[in-house]
Amino acid sequence: MTLIDPVLLKARLAGLAGRFDVDALDECDSTSSELMRRAERGAPSGSVVVADRQSAGRGRRGRNWLSSPESSLTFSLLWRFPGNAASLSGLSLAVGVGLAQAMENLGAHGVCLKWPNDVLLRSGDDFAKLAGILIELSSDRRGTQAIIGIGLNLAPPTGDLPQPAAGLSQACPQPIDRHDVFAAILGQLAAVLDTFTVNRFFGLKMKWQSYHAWQDQAVQILGDGEELKRGRCLGVDDDGALLLETAAGIERIFSGDVSLRRA
Numbered sequence: 272m273t274l275i276d277p278v279l280l281k282a283r284l285a286g287l288a289g290r291f292d293v294d295a296l297d298e299c300d301s302t303s304s305e306l307m308r309r310a311e312r313g314a315p316s317g318s319v320v321v322a323d324r325q326s327a328g329r330g331r332r333g334r335n336w337l338s339s340p341e342s343s344l345t346f347s348l349l350w351r352f353p354g355n356a357a358s359l360s361g362l363s364l365a366v367g368v369g370l371a372q373a374m375e376n377l378g379a380h381g382v383c384l385k386w387p388n389d390v391l392l393r394s395g396d397d398f399a400k401l402a403g404i405l406i407e408l409s410s411d412r413r414g415t416q417a418i419i420g421i422g423l424n425l426a427p428p429t430g431d432l433p434q435p436a437a438g439l440s441q442a443c444p445q446p447i448d449r450h451d452v453f454a455a456i457l458g459q460l461a462a463v464l465d466t467f468t469v470n471r472f473f474g475l476k477m478k479w480q481s482y483h484a485w486q487d488q489a490v491q492i493l494g495d496g497e498e499l500k501r502g503r504c505l506g507v508d509d510d511g512a513l514l515l516e517t518a519a520g521i522e523r524i525f526s527g528d529v530s531l532r533r534a
């Protein structure tokens with residue numbers, strides 16, 4: 272029996288259960304790779320692969336994503352959109368909004384978002400990573416498919432980590448069952464992806480900014496550890512680009528090999 276029982280999950284999803292087709296695996300290489308293979312064989316929009324263990328979990332920028340079964344929730348969701356990949360700018364930010372709203376609905380405090388797509392937990396002046404989002408797009412004449420990969424720490428991870436990490440258990444006053452967490456996330460993802468399909472990121476921009484960790488603060492944009500730019504972070508535009516106020520004026524920073532640090 273996997274840690275996610277599809278029958279229990281279906282009951283938690285209630286009226287939304289018909290929108291998702293969830294397969295729970297003990298182990299796979301990567302839920303995103305597995306779902307990509309299934310998508311190539313015609314899996315429908317709303318297909319989900321959740322796995323207790325990934326032997327080759329992938330993070331952004333070619334990094335590995337390590338997780339342990341008891342303390343994490345790792346899954347990927349297939350969603351199909353009309354239009355080309357360029358029309359989906361801001362999608363990863365939209366997914367971040369869905370995650371933050373789901374956690375807030377579960378009673379979590381201090382959840383916030385870091386551009387472009389990290390979910391953080393704030394504790395005083397410190398931030399630690401709660402969840403990561405990896406979105407992989409591919410288009411053909413019918414539209415664009417997104418494989419939305421999410422790794423959430425349910426408990427704080429241990430070991431040698433590249434950055435401070437936190438667990439949802441630290442943000443919630445009560446212990447939460449992983450089926451409740453998963454159902455809350457899928458429910459909010461359905462809601463934000465519906466909004467995004469109609470209104471694109473414009474429909475979610477204000478919400479994203481309400482969760483933004485460093486709104487109106489001094490930040491640095493880093494590439495390969497080197498400072499590329501610094502300025503005041505004004506938030507994001509309708510396409511999800513970061514707006515940075517510098518001596519040269521307001522610059523738009525696009526998703527890419529950059530990181531944001533508090534200056």
Ligand code: BTN
Nearest residue numbers: 301328329330331403404420422
């Ligand atoms: C990041 O680097 O912040 C994004 C991490 C995304 C990890 C998730 S875990 C489920 C899915 N399968 C993968 O191989 N990666 C994503």
